[in-house]
Amino acid sequence: MDAELLKSKVIREIDALAPELLSASHTIHEYAEMAFKEYKSAALLEDLLEKHGLTVERGIAGMETAFRGMYRGKGEGPTIAILGEYDALPHGHACGHNIIGVAAVGAGIALKNSLGDVPGSISVLGCPAEEGGGGKVFIAKEGYLDGVDAALMTHPMSGTSMIGGPNLAITHFSIKYHGKAAHAASDPHEGINALDAMILGFQNVSALRQHVTEDVRMHGYIIDGGKAPNVIPDYTEARYIVRAATRANLEKVAEKVRKCFAAGALATGATLEFERGFSYSERIVNMTIARKVQANLRKLGLEVEDEPIHVRGSTDFGDVSQLVPAVNAYIQIAPDTVASHSNEFREAAKSPEGDKGLLNAAKAMAMTVVDLLSDPSILKEAWEEHERALAQRR
Ligand SMILES: [Zn+2]
Incomplete structure (x- = not known):
């Protein structure tokens, strides 16, 4: 032929x-x-x-x-x-x-x-x-x-x-914190702040940035950060993405990111619901x-x-x-x-x-x-x- x-x-x-x-x-x-x-x-x-x-x-x-x-x-x-x-x-x-x-x-x-x-x-x-x-x-x-x-x-x-x-391997996370609502001025000591948990989680990931390889990308946004300024937020929700040059590196970083958000729960007493969405290999x-x-x-x-x-x-x-x-x-x-x-x-x-x-x-x-x-x-x-x-x- x-x-x-x-x-x-x-x-x-x-x-x-x-x-x-x-x-x-x-x-x-x-x-x-x-x-x-x-x-x-x-x-x-x-x-x-x-x-x-x-x-x-x-x-x-x-x-x-x-x-x-x-x-x-x-x-x-x-x-x-x-x-x-x-x-x-x-x-x-x-x-x-x-x-x-x-x-x-x-x-x-x-x-x-x-x-x-x-x-x-x-x-x-x-x-x-x-x-x-x-x-x-x-x-x-x-x-x-x-x-x-x-x-x-x-x-x-x-x-x-x-x-x-x-290109980069990718994985998606859904992050939800459950806290306890309370009057933000009169009874804050009765509440568990699900927004604090979320913000701490995001900041923990920012601290992690110094310690990941150059190929890593970590980015997300908060979908639900609470409902009113005078109520301790009892529920927050975010979506987060982690990417890396290889699936192996991705898995390592993904576990660290999970711990970053788990720490937010530990610090505040909120409960974390952490779900892994779809992932693509590089x-x-x-x-x-x-x-x-x-x-x-x-x-x-x-x-x-x-x-x-x-x-x-x-x-x-x-x-x-x-x-x-x-x-x-x-x-x-x-x-x-x-x-x-x-x-x-x-x-x-x-x-x-x-x-x-x-x-x-x-x-x-x-x-x-x-x-x-x-x-x-x-x-x-x-x-x-x-x-x-x-x-x-x-
Ligand atoms: Zn396309």
Whole structure:
């Protein structure tokens, strides 16, 4: 098989699919469904995959809006996962996930139509709730990456296209203190101040800041700090986030943060309710595959940063990258003056630039799959790199 010929074929396929893909992207943009409620968006993508001959499982990994679209090629070969997202923010698709889902589906269909006798399978994974909830964590946990040899995803962005570099593992906390209400002037000695407990907890974390490594980020806010100035607050509530460069460091710091808040309770006599919310692992970048994605993006005429960019955010793609060699590429759809999650970025996600970005994202992923299926040495090298990265973390 000539890889370059096959690449021209997937490019032509995606161009032929363009009207359907772009209409899907604009429709999902309009639906703007949030975490775990992406019913219409998921159904649209599932129908599209099915219409083009992929086998679709709906509602996988315990999530109604998650899906898998499979194409099983002829003979034994590697399985490549292409991941899609389609959840919105409260103010619409201001992170452009409408593009991510459709690009994944487009790449899957183009490959199905092009691979012919080439051995190998494609698994298009529909992943809900990236912005909160972590669909990929469940996809990973429930075994949908078992037997997968590599995973690819793209994300739209402002500024020059790039490979997403290492980012931060993250965990969420819900913190509640229960105290005892009392008149703040006449009977303060009868009260237990749940706000004091909370403020002490926050200050303890601030003292902890001096003693954590540079990669650590700790930030939160108080949702409920009491009801009236003349009442000792009997209940307070906060949300808190801890991030670190590795899951191992995250776990260490998370335990210290828990103790900071426990100390607030100890000092005041309040009772602490401390709950751990969802966590994402850090993203590991597989450079072996990233170089292929980069080369394919450049072949498509895109300008791409030479090295992966370290983004100090977090994504549930991290959990995927812990299991298999994985690359998350970021494709420019707006100038770098446009902030992600802004109203301007939301408009860019359905603009002609957004459409162009979507088609290029689908093409680059499909072309990279062609690379991976046509030269087994790439996957071998990718897995050696992956094992080294995991060994460093142990
Ligand atoms: Zn996003």
